[in-house]
Amino acid sequence: MEPFVVSARKYRPQTFKDVVGQQAITNTLLNAIENNHLAQALLFCGPRGVGKTTCARILAKKINEDSAQSQDEDFAFNIFELDAASNNSVDDIRNLTDQVRIPPQVGKYKVYIIDEVHMLSQSAFNAFLKTLEEPPKHAIFILATTEKHKIIPTILSRCQIFDFKRITVKDAAEYLKYIAENQEIEAEDDALHIIAQKADGAMRDALSIFDRVVSFSGKKLTRKAVTENLNVLDYDTYFTATDLILEHNIPALLVLFNDALSKGFDGHHFISGLASHFRDLMVCHHQSTIDLLEVGEEAKKLYLEQSKKTSSTLLLQGIEIANDCDLKYKSSKNQRLLVELALMKLASINFDGEKKNSNFLNYIAPASFYKNGGPFTSKRPSDALVTSKELPEIVDEKLDHTIENPVQEVESNIITKESPTELEEQQTTIVKPDLSQEETVSETKISIKAPQNRVSGLSLSSLKLKKEHSLNKKDTIIDESKLPRSVFTEEEMQKHWADFVHQIDKEGQKILASNLNTDIPKLRDATTIWIELPNSTMKKEIEREQYDLIEYLRLKLDNHFIKLKITINEATAKKFAFTPEEKYEKLREKNPAIDILRREFDLDL
Known part of the structure; x- marks a missing residue:
């Protein structure tokens, strides 16, 4: 039985033409050899398994x-590999x-391949510097x-760098x-593409x-x-999962x-x-962008077919939901529930990328709509459900049913009965929005009875009293020409300002007094204090x-038209808030010995 040789060794490239996916580097090296422009120190860097050692x-x-020599000669005596x-x-x-000082016995060059060179210690790097900068020819x-x-x-500065x-x-x-x-x-x-994707x-x-x-x-x-x-x-x-998401x-x-x-x-x-x-x-x-799809031809057809069923908005929102779940997965305590929740969110998105609307919610119609010969009695039982889609139709039908006998003006009020649990119909007004003329129609509405002897805020008596009050109300007209408008100086204003601050400070309003003392008030014009x-x-x-x-100043200065103008200037903040460094500088100006103390004990601010 012959020993098995793994494909990575069996099919290791022997020439630059056999190297996969590094055409730019191999062409550069070939041209450098042909034109005698090859550097004496080369650095091959890149991910694992991309051909660095093979190219070396x-x-x-x-x-x-x-x-004159055979192409099969491997020049093993001239190549030294160091791990x-x-x-x-x-x-x-x-x-x-x-060893570098000794010239080669066969061939022109001695080649030293140092693999995983980043593992050298700091002192080893320093010992290698001089030889790397000025190696023998x-x-x-x-x-x-x-x-x-x-x-x-x-x-790095002594090497010619090739990034694989x-x-x-x-x-x-x-x-x-x-x-x-x-x-x-x-x-x-497709099988080979999956292997290639897994290899990363x-x-x-x-x-x-x-x-x-x-x-x-x-x-x-x-x-x-x-x-x-x-x-x-x-x-x-994933194709099946996407179909199920589209079907909700x-x-x-x-x-x-x-x-x-x-x-x-x-x-x-x-x-x-x-x-x-x-x-x-x-x-x-x-x-x-189809070229960005790294799959086989058969799989590409499936992707193109399913992409026609989906919209960009749906896919963007789906990617956002799935990516959010991906980010939260490691920190979640119930990871399965997290993924299931994300899948339910995905299945709740419509084709246009919006979540399912509220058409699926049901609205409970009042039972009185279907009692005592109401307009919808023939259509529904007393406990029927009305969906949001059907509501416009019901309103239109109700308007058409009642528009024959319009009422010009109806007042609504809550009627009080002895039994608080009974439901009773009452008439109110509603205006149809699309009518060309102003017409009011009556609508059946529910009124929940209040307990006995309780008066509603919308009763007829309260409305009547409100109307009488508005009729008896008289507008007060003030003649501005009769208001005081005495002339005063800035010094007089500042004196009364200080008196007011002193007065409120005695009364315990310390914060307001401090804020008013922040700046000296100035007279911007005849009546505006800034x-x-x-x-x-x-x-x-x-x-x-x-x-x-303002009332205090108007009284003291006998001028009803005094106004206050307040502005903000951040530059003045330094007067009232110092950083630790600024405080230290102020202290050092007063006593330079503080700086000696800080240096002596190595103190931080």
Whole structure:
């Protein structure tokens, strides 16, 4: 039995043309070799499994190739690989720098590949600086790392940096298809796309997953086998969930969620996948964004078909609800209920993105509408329900029924009876809004009886008294020309202002007195007194009590037309509120020894 070689090693690229998804970097390196512009220190950085070490090995082999030599020569004696994760001390770097001085026996260059270089210690980095800046002509250093931010800037400045990108789902799926054909495995496109998505941009991870799924399903790779083996929810589940949401079928939607939980998936996985499904439906709405859909051709047809049933508003609100549930999931104590509540909200959204309206609410019609030969007796029993949709029809029918005998003027009042529990019909007026002429109609209405000897505020007697009061009321006309308008000076006004402040201070209104003393009042014109305050709080306090002040000044100055003008100037606030730093500066001005005390005891403000 031959030993099994994993696909990640078996199909490791041997040339730059075989590298997947890094065409920009491979073309740059090839042109640098051809034009003799290759730097002596290179830094390959990027996510795991995207080809950093593979490109370093291909580059090390490529720069030593000669047309006279065989292409199969691997130049193993010229390539030195160092794992910085386990060789990260100063001694390891010193041994490396000692080997660099020796020229190669075969080929032109000695290539040193240092993998996971960010794991070197600080002292090892410092020991490596001089050699990296001025290496021998025959030495080339290739550093590889997944965490560029952990490398010190002095190392970065000495290297030519190549940033490797994540491999796209499309490129990974195409390479997996090539490997499947090479191994004579029949694989569905959707299955390969699911593997590529699960790999999250790492080709090595994609090949490892591919080997695992092939071991599970054999020579036929199906979408169902992949989803079962990788423990991912099939997109059929999300298609079904979306159909149930569009149908407002909450019970079936909750059963579907329960089935997903019974298969071992958690609610977080379900709701985040549903949000991604809504996103995929959203990108199908526009021809220019369909390329953002990273699925197989068969799945793309299903997405396009379902996207026609949904509106953008619905999907946006659905994504918002699902994303809100996703954010709250970890902190929730009842996570299942949280997801179920989100699903019920989703199923309560209409096609236009609005929540279900109130047409589903029922209104209880008064029983008296259907008693004693009322207008609706022939249509409904006494305890019937009237929906909001039917109310306009009932009102129109009632108006048509009563418009034949209009009443010009009817007064409404509450009639008191001995029995407080009986219901009695009474006539009131209602005006139909669409009538061209003013016509009043009578409507049957409920009146709940009040207890005996109770007088209503809407009784005829009260209305009569109110009318008599309005007739007897006489308007008082004030002649402004007879009001006092004596001229006064600013000094006189300030004197009486101070007297008023002193008076209220004695009476215990300390806050108001303090606010009035904040600024010296000024005379803006003949009758307007102006005061400037540092904040709106003081302004509100004075405005609340300004009437007593104005009346006092009008009396003392014999001028009925005095007004008060209050403005706010935030710049004056510094007079009344100091920060700790400002207080310290004031104290230091008075006594410089305070600064010596603070420095001596290392005190903070």
